[in-house]
Amino acid sequence: AQSVTQLDSHVSVSEGTPVLLRCNYSSSYSPSLFWYVQHPNKGLQLLLKYTSAATLVKGINGFEAEFKKSETSFHLTKPSAHMSDAAEYFCVVSDPDMRFGAGTRLTVKP
Amino acid sequence: ETGVTQTPRHLVMGMTNKKSLKCEQHLGHNAMYWYKQSAKKPLELMFVYSLEERVENNSVPSRFSPECPNSSHLFLHLHTLQPEDSALYLCASSQDLTVTGREQFFGPGTRLTVL
Numbered sequence: 001a002q003s004v005t006q007l008d009s010h011v012s013v014s015e016g017t018p019v020l021l022r023c024n025y026s027s028s029y030s031p032s033l034f035w036y037v038q039h040p041n042k043g044l045q046l047l048l049k050y051t052s053a054a055t056l057v058k059g060i061n062g063f064e065a066e067f068k069k070s071e072t073s074f075h076l077t078k079p080s081a082h083m084s085d086a087a088e089y090f091c092v093v094s095d096p097d098m099r100f101g102a103g104t105r106l107t108v109k110p
Numbered sequence: 111e112t113g114v115t116q117t118p119r120h121l122v123m124g125m126t127n128k129k130s131l132k133c134e135q136h137l138g139h140n141a142m143y144w145y146k147q148s149a150k151k152p153l154e155l156m157f158v159y160s161l162e163e164r165v166e167n168n169s170v171p172s173r174f175s176p177e178c179p180n181s182s183h184l185f186l187h188l189h190t191l192q193p194e195d196s197a198l199y200l201c202a203s204s205q206d207l208t209v210t211g212r213e214q215f216f217g218p219g220t221r222l223t224v225l
Contacts, residue, residue: 043200043216100153
């Protein structure tokens with residue numbers, strides 16, 4: 001059975017510093033993996049997805065994620081945080097049923 | 111209108127009321143979904159429709175009744191709800207049933223408060 005674990009419920013960074021949001025997954029098959037972002041009172045927006053092509057995936061707003069099969073991880077990174085990045089981030093595994101992580105709240109301090 | 115729209119955006123109802131949530135997708139997709147998002151809990155899939163037929167119902171109480179009259183519209187009819195049903199209800203659509211790699215597109219949600 002598939003599952004996804006977001007290792008931090010809350011991450012706080014200063015503006016201009018790197019962002020790392022961690023996600024581990026388990027799956028019986030070769031899954032697809034997604035990161036979604038949810039700003040307050042908004043729906044979920046797709047940031048990026050991995051579908052067995054390049055292991056380093058680039059998304060919108062400067063985010064990227066690396067698929068590491070040996071570590072069953074799909075961590076989300078950004079070199080320099082911006083205030084507008086403050087939101088809830090969800091890691092999702094699909095094989096093909098979609099399973100959502102519990103979310104990581106990113107706070108960006110001025 | 112583009113993408114996935116939901117109305118109303120906010121709804122307050124008493125436990126004896128009957129109300130409906132509406133979702134419309136303008137993407138030409140064939141599959142639609144209802145999710146419940148409660149504080150401190152992962153997103154919960156409630157219903158899945160493909161080509162207007164319900165294909166999944168994740169043990170949702172009967173006080174929630176979905177309806178999919180065509181591939182562009184999805185409703186969630188609510189009656190005799192409980193305070194614990196207060197949550198953000200999200201609608202999503204995808205090109206077809208979740209094939210590996212096929213992402214879902216989400217609406218902005220309806221914030222429901224049950225008094």
